Amino acid sequence: MSAKANHSPHRLSEKAFFESSGSALKDPKLRRNFKRAMNGLMEKRRDIFPDASELEETRGRAGGIRRKTLAYFPELLEKLEANCESNGIRVHWAETTEQANQIVLEIARSTNTRLAVKGKSMVSEEMHLNAFLEKHDIEAIESDLGEYIIQVVNELPSHIIMPAIHKNLEEISQLFQEKVDPNRSSESAEEMTATARLILRQKFHDADMGISGVNFAVAETGTLCLVENEGNGRFSTTLPKVHVAVMGIEKVVESLQDLPPLLKMLTRSATGQPITTYFNMISGPRREGELDGPEEVHLVLLDHGRSKIYEDELLRETLLCIRCGACMNHCPVYTRIGGHAYNAVYPGPIGKILTPQIEGIESVGYLANASSLCGACVEVCPVKIPITDILLRLRRNRVRKKNARHWTDLNGGKSLMELMTWKGWKQVLSQPSLYRTQASLLSRIGNLLPAQIPVLRQWARSRSLPRFSKKPLHRLVEEAGIDHE
Amino acid sequence: MNESASSRSRILKRLHGIHSQSRFADHPEITEPQSPSWTTEEKISRLKSMMESVHSEIHCCSERDFDTVFRKVADEKSIASLLYAKNTQLGSRIHSLKQSTPEKMPELVNYDVTIETMKKRIFSIDASITETLGGIAETGSLILWPSRDEPRLMSLIPPIHLAVLQAEKIYNTFSEAIDEGRWAEKGMPTNALLISGPSKTADIEQTLVYGVHGPKQLVVFIIQ
Numbered sequence: 226m227s228a229k230a231n232h233s234p235h236r237l238s239e240k241a242f243f244e245s246s247g248s249a250l251k252d253p254k255l256r257r258n259f260k261r262a263m264n265g266l267m268e269k270r271r272d273i274f275p276d277a278s279e280l281e282e283t284r285g286r287a288g289g290i291r292r293k294t295l296a297y298f299p300e301l302l303e304k305l306e307a308n309c310e311s312n313g314i315r316v317h318w319a320e321t322t323e324q325a326n327q328i329v330l331e332i333a334r335s336t337n338t339r340l341a342v343k344g345k346s347m348v349s350e351e352m353h354l355n356a357f358l359e360k361h362d363i364e365a366i367e368s369d370l371g372e373y374i375i376q377v378v379n380e381l382p383s384h385i386i387m388p389a390i391h392k393n394l395e396e397i398s399q400l401f402q403e404k405v406d407p408n409r410s411s412e413s414a415e416e417m418t419a420t421a422r423l424i425l426r427q428k429f430h431d432a433d434m435g436i437s438g439v440n441f442a443v444a445e446t447g448t449l450c451l452v453e454n455e456g457n458g459r460f461s462t463t464l465p466k467v468h469v470a471v472m473g474i475e476k477v478v479e480s481l482q483d484l485p486p487l488l489k490m491l492t493r494s495a496t497g498q499p500i501t502t503y504f505n506m507i508s509g510p511r512r513e514g515e516l517d518g519p520e521e522v523h524l525v526l527l528d529h530g531r532s533k534i535y536e537d538e539l540l541r542e543t544l545l546c547i548r549c550g551a552c553m554n555h556c557p558v559y560t561r562i563g564g565h566a567y568n569a570v571y572p573g574p575i576g577k578i579l580t581p582q583i584e585g586i587e588s589v590g591y592l593a594n595a596s597s598l599c600g601a602c603v604e605v606c607p608v609k610i611p612i613t614d615i616l617l618r619l620r621r622n623r624v625r626k627k628n629a630r631h632w633t634d635l636n637g638g639k640s641l642m643e644l645m646t647w648k649g650w651k652q653v654l655s656q657p658s659l660y661r662t663q664a665s666l667l668s669r670i671g672n673l674l675p676a677q678i679p680v681l682r683q684w685a686r687s688r689s690l691p692r693f694s695k696k697p698l699h700r701l702v703e704e705a706g707i708d709h710e
Numbered sequence: 711m712n713e714s715a716s717s718r719s720r721i722l723k724r725l726h727g728i729h730s731q732s733r734f735a736d737h738p739e740i741t742e743p744q745s746p747s748w749t750t751e752e753k754i755s756r757l758k759s760m761m762e763s764v765h766s767e768i769h770c771c772s773e774r775d776f777d778t779v780f781r782k783v784a785d786e787k788s789i790a791s792l793l794y795a796k797n798t799q800l801g802s803r804i805h806s807l808k809q810s811t812p813e814k815m816p817e818l819v820n821y822d823v824t825i826e827t828m829k830k831r832i833f834s835i836d837a838s839i840t841e842t843l844g845g846i847a848e849t850g851s852l853i854l855w856p857s858r859d860e861p862r863l864m865s866l867i868p869p870i871h872l873a874v875l876q877a878e879k880i881y882n883t884f885s886e887a888i889d890e891g892r893w894a895e896k897g898m899p900t901n902a903l904l905i906s907g908p909s910k911t912a913d914i915e916q917t918l919v920y921g922v923h924g925p926k927q928l929v930v931f932i933i934q
């Protein structure tokens with residue numbers, strides 16, 4: 226699956242990002258798919274958190290647990306390693322994704338693995354593991370239904386929880402007909418699910434190795450936890466002879482008692498479920514006398530820039546993330562451009578803060594600019610990551626890093642047009658009479674301006690024009706009898 | 711030193727290198743959540759409604775009535791073959807049931823050899839029956855604690871999973887289960903599980919479909 230490797234964020238550029246987000250905005254079908262899906266997810270989350278003060282309390286608790294974990298980060302990693310090893314789990318450390326891939330390859334070689342089944346894992350996406358294994362003649366099959374669908378068409382996940390959310394039923398049905406099984410009817414979601422079940426059960430049966438991610442790793446007991454609904458995670462970690470778990474080092478937690486509040490916040494924030502179908506707690510390979518379970522369990526701890534992120538007190542908060550996806554579900558930018566426009570493994574707000582930090586601020590720092598700083602993500606984040614503060618910091622770091630080679634760089638990369646606009650805006654705002662004239666003018670004729678006039682045309686191509694109120698705000702306020710102060 | 715070991719020491723060195731003042735800076739106190747304390751009746755009804763809302767089938771019965779209820783379910787679902795674990799208490803009960811009324815019972819398959827020997831066979835069995843360690847009322851979950859006698863794939867491969875839950879072992883919350891069961895002190899089994907319904911997916915246009923990779927049906931007998 227070499228096409229997948231082409232998605233590597235290393236080859237990305239700001240220009241490509243502008244182009245892809247521009248064309249996403251002009252794709253009505255894509256926008257419909259995302260809008261419908263995100264609205265649904267937001268509604269489900271809202272319904273499961275009916276009590277605002279309770280929600281605040283739970284967020285505080287979940288965030289507190291994650292912050293406590295980071296305070297003892299190195300100690301907990303050492304404890305996790307020791308307890309995993311005493312459970313018989315072999316622990317490997319990788320600073321880079323290349324090293325992590327190499328470790329998985331070596332395990333595959335030493336166990337004669339030809340076919341690996343994979344549970345959903347964002348870290349393995351970060352490693353571009355499938356493409357890597359493929360290059361070394363090892364077949365890696367995604368078994369989460371959403372991941373399976375996008376693997377069939379060589380795409381990146383467009384959402385960290387729902388990887389195939391950009392596709393609607395019709396599109397998926399068509400790809401099942403063309404690429405999965407032309408002989409079976411694949412019209413409804415039920416039929417396609419049944420087809421995938423049949424195909425993938427055979428793969429589970431045949432696979433030599435199972436690869437999974439890790440949602441939480443408990444240091445106290447050396448336990449790897451997986452959160453899922455489908456059962457493919459259980460299959461991948463139970464049936465094949467070898468289980469390899471890959472995890473970002475920040476996924477460690479201290480104790481079993483940390484799990485309930487984090488699990489609760491994860492499933493509720495992600496999909497509005499009180500709990501997922503399966504919560505899988507793995508603490509070692511098959512023991513003497515047991516009849517199933519893998520004979521070998523390996524844990525690959527991937528750094529990929531995380532220990533660097535840890536050095537800074539603000540940026541460190543990025544590592545609190547439990548990958549629930551709520552920030553993207555509520556992000557007005559993500560909802561409009563969709564997950565693929567970012568061309569990065571992690572899209573949406575979390576991607577905008579994480580990707581530049583792990584892939585390099587010089588190469589993908591522009592992602593931090595793709596935000597209006599509205600703060601919707603901060604409001605819903607179950608562990609209270611100050612995403613907007615981190616975005617601002619990353620923007621500042623990026624500007625500082627850039628050489629002032631071009632005059633626009635002195636102005637943070639603003640164009641002449643943008644500069645003039647801000648100048649004019651400042652003039653108007655600092656003179657009350659000018660402001661009033663402009664406001665009453667716009668309230669009278671603003672709605673008559675056709676979207677086709679030159680200054681508006683480009684802007685309006687992918688946006689709907691706002692409606693001007695009949696009366697300016699200050700008039701409304703006066704009429705409502707509210708005093709100036 | 712191999713590569714993993716040198717990565718390890720570099721990563722840990724960087725993390726340990728952070729000034730402790732920065733690491734331990736003002737952390738908010740973590741408040742204990744208010745834990746519900748329901749009566750057994752309330753716990754049963756909460757667990758039942760939570761699990762039913764995700765397509766599980768719940769039968770409440772007395773210890774004595776279990777045989778009848780079980781046979782009825784097996785019959786209704788036309789279960790022709792049943793995977794069981796003979797060495798558990800439940801297993802021996804199922805076994806004697808088969809001996810006393812063989813004509814009313816499915817064919818029994820005991821899981822007593824390794825998966826490598828069982829693999830082909832296990833994929834063609836209609837249903838399985840397992841015990842549970844307990845339940846969780848708050849989230850509507852079963853706690854499974856697979857063992858040598860009751861291997862972990864029993865609750866995963868057959869399309870119908872029947873599980874037996876003792877009513878008095880339903881905890882209020884997950885947290886209470888961990889505490890009262892003294893999980894950390896006792897040590898974890900190779901694979902502990904919370905199961906809260908039949909396997910499901912919403913990956914195709916957010917349409918909820920049950921029975922994707924794991925069991926298509928989950929039937930719980932709550933013994934009161």
Ligand code: SF4
Nearest residue numbers: 546547549550552606
């Ligand atoms: S940043 Fe917060 S909201 Fe976004 S995925 Fe991470 S935990 Fe969830």
